[in-house]
Amino acid sequence: xxxxxxxxAATGNATDAARQLRNRRIATHLGIxxxxxxxxxxxxRAGWLDPLFYPRPSAILQSFWxxxxxxxxxxxxxxxxxxxxxxxxxGGSVLGIVxxxxxxxxxxxxxxxxxxxIVLEATPRIAVAPLLIAALGFGVTxxxxxxxxxxxxxxxxxxxxxxxxxxxxxxxxFRAMGASKWQILRKLVLPDAIPVIMAGERxxxxxALSGALVAEFIQRDQGIGSLIxxxxxxxxxxxxxxxxxxxxxxxxLIFRGMEVLDRTIAYWKHEEGRTRVSxxxxxxxxxxx
Amino acid sequence: MKDQIMAPDTVAADIVxxxxxxxxxxxxxxxxxxxxxxxxxKRGSFVSLVxxxxxxxxxxxRLVSGLIAPSSGAVTVHGTPVTGPRRDxxxxxxxxxxxxxxxxxxxxxxxxxxxxxxxxxxxNRAMDLLKLVGLGxxxxxxxxxxxGGMQQRVALAxxxxxxxxxxxxxxxxxxxxxxxxxRLNTELMRIVAEVGxxxxxxxxxxxxxxxxxxxxxxxxxxxxxxxxxxxxxxxxPRPLSIQTSPAFNALVADxxxxxxxV
Numbered sequence: 001x002x003x004x005x006x007x008x009a010a011t012g013n014a015t016d017a018a019r020q021l022r023n024r025r026i027a028t029h030l031g032i033x034x035x036x037x038x039x040x041x042x043x044x045r046a047g048w049l050d051p052l053f054y055p056r057p058s059a060i061l062q063s064f065w066x067x068x069x070x071x072x073x074x075x076x077x078x079x080x081x082x083x084x085x086x087x088x089x090x091g092g093s094v095l096g097i098v099x100x101x102x103x104x105x106x107x108x109x110x111x112x113x114x115x116x117x118i119v120l121e122a123t124p125r126i127a128v129a130p131l132l133i134a135a136l137g138f139g140v141t142x143x144x145x146x147x148x149x150x151x152x153x154x155x156x157x158x159x160x161x162x163x164x165x166x167x168x169x170x171x172x173x174f175r176a177m178g179a180s181k182w183q184i185l186r187k188l189v190l191p192d193a194i195p196v197i198m199a200g201e202r203x204x205x206x207x208a209l210s211g212a213l214v215a216e217f218i219q220r221d222q223g224i225g226s227l228i229x230x231x232x233x234x235x236x237x238x239x240x241x242x243x244x245x246x247x248x249x250x251x252x253l254i255f256r257g258m259e260v261l262d263r264t265i266a267y268w269k270h271e272e273g274r275t276r277v278s279x280x281x282x283x284x285x286x287x288x289x
Numbered sequence: 290m291k292d293q294i295m296a297p298d299t300v301a302a303d304i305v306x307x308x309x310x311x312x313x314x315x316x317x318x319x320x321x322x323x324x325x326x327x328x329x330x331k332r333g334s335f336v337s338l339v340x341x342x343x344x345x346x347x348x349x350x351r352l353v354s355g356l357i358a359p360s361s362g363a364v365t366v367h368g369t370p371v372t373g374p375r376r377d378x379x380x381x382x383x384x385x386x387x388x389x390x391x392x393x394x395x396x397x398x399x400x401x402x403x404x405x406x407x408x409x410x411x412x413n414r415a416m417d418l419l420k421l422v423g424l425g426x427x428x429x430x431x432x433x434x435x436x437g438g439m440q441q442r443v444a445l446a447x448x449x450x451x452x453x454x455x456x457x458x459x460x461x462x463x464x465x466x467x468x469x470x471x472r473l474n475t476e477l478m479r480i481v482a483e484v485g486x487x488x489x490x491x492x493x494x495x496x497x498x499x500x501x502x503x504x505x506x507x508x509x510x511x512x513x514x515x516x517x518x519x520x521x522x523x524x525x526p527r528p529l530s531i532q533t534s535p536a537f538n539a540l541v542a543d544x545x546x547x548x549x550x551v
Contacts, residue, residue, distance in 0.1 A: 169382060169384050169386045170388070172382070173380075173382065173386045174403070175356060175374060176354055176356055176374050176380040177399070177400050177403045177404075177451075178373070178374040178375065178376065178404075179403045183403055187388075187402070187403075191388070191390050194390075267390075268389050268431050268433065274430075274431045274433065274434060277392075277431075278392060278429045278431065281392050281394070281395070281429050285394070285412065285416075285428075285429075288409055288412070
């Protein structure tokens with residue numbers, strides 16, 4: 001009775017065990033999180049932490065309720081910041097990819113531009129932000145320019161190296177097939193560079209959020225960055241913290257979104273993507289024949 | 290009409306690839322990769338190029354493919370001098386060099402796409418070729434999902450996709466294990482006979498060279514040259530066991546002697 005076990009029962013036990021392990025892990029994580037929050041709350045109430053600078057978790061929770069529901073003022077600023085991030089990221093990375101391809105494919109251009117690229121790489125991009133504002137004036141344009149500036153470099157460098165480091169064996173294969181330059185670019189160089197370019201895009205997106213905040217710290221008229229400034233100046237630290245945690249969540253969502261995008265575009269790098277496209281190609285072939 | 294004017298005598302017409310005084314010097318002129326090679330390859334025959342590293346066998350293959358130009362002499366294919374890559378020649382390398390973002394089927398279709406827009410007939414042909422190399426069930430798999438041997442099979446199907454009647458193979462199974470290589474060699478012989486292509490096969494393995502070929506070009510180095518052409522008069526189809534026969538061993542001894550004599 002005990003020795004003989006059907007395979008079903010065995011796998012059933014296995015999944016049960018896995019589920020139990022998972023539940024225990026989730027419980028541990030929750031426990032640690034609650035412990036941190038609780039000790040913070042206690043330390044604040046006991047007077048070990050100055051509640052002026054380190055607001056109680058309960059107060060932060062209250063602020064969330066206040067700025068999201070009661071006043072609802074955070075939504076507008078959130079929208080402003082997100083539009084900036086989006087516009088600057090798209091503008092900066094498109095510019096980076098296009099220029100990176102051009103410079104990567106043109107040896108002469110590369111030789112003459114190299115010193116400037118090195119100088120630009122060594123300069124902290126954010127230092128140029130005040131100059132951009134001086135040149136373009138206060139407003140959305142200079143903010144987007146700042147974000148574009150911080151978003152430009154990673155896609156530019158990655159596209160450049162991706163396009164330059166094309167696999168020599170594949171290049172010889174294309175030459176032996178009598179492929180034209182345009183065919184080599186479209187069917188080999190660009191697809192070959194996509195994973196590297198996507199890695200650059202990930203860096204750019206992280207930079208975009210920081211760039212937007214810096215732009216809003218300098219021009220504090222609207223956006224989450226200026227809202228944080230206003231709250232800290234009024235010593236409303238709980239609301240400032242609520243804004244910061246909002247940005248944490250936002251950063252996380254952006255990161256996950258980028259992962260989804262990466263799996264869609266560089267599908268062959270992920271098992272799940274290969275399976276998906278494989279099924280699609282099979283269906284297309286069966287539909288035609 | 291043009292063909293009639295150009296057609297030489299009947300013996301020469303049977304030669305599809307020929308070289309007259311073909312030489313190749315690399316770099317500053319000090320490295321002689323190939324010196325004064327004369328050869329003629331008959332339609333539908335299988336020729337192995339065998340020799341040590343640096344004997345110019347890969348150079349000779351690349352000269353025929355049009356990937357590089359000779360420093361002296363000329364290579365002629367189907368009666369016209371080779372000046373660059375051409376559609377009646379198809380080439381396969383030691384590495385499978387598949388495009389990771391394409392399925393096996395789309396990789397096989399690549400040469401057709403380079404030549405123009407693939408039709409349904411081209412797609413069916415690619416599918417049939419994948420079945421021919423034993424990968425019918427893997428047409429929609431990506432290279433990352435295939436073993437090294439399977440990847441070379443895809444490359445073999447891609448080689449045949451163009452319908453070119455001259456096939457150039459540069460140590461195509463050299464990176465694979467012994468067992469996989471033997472199996473693929475046997476299949477290569479069967480397939481090449483089936484499509485009736487003229488084949489040039491580069492290898493540094495003497496037994497492999499003889500086992501596959503109608504003719505073995507024995508090449509020696511410094512400078513690279515065709516030292517001897519050995520005819521292989523063994524019946525086809527050839528079982529793997531033929532490699533232990535006295536006739537086979539005599540051929541091996543002949544090639545070895547040529548290689549050791551220099």
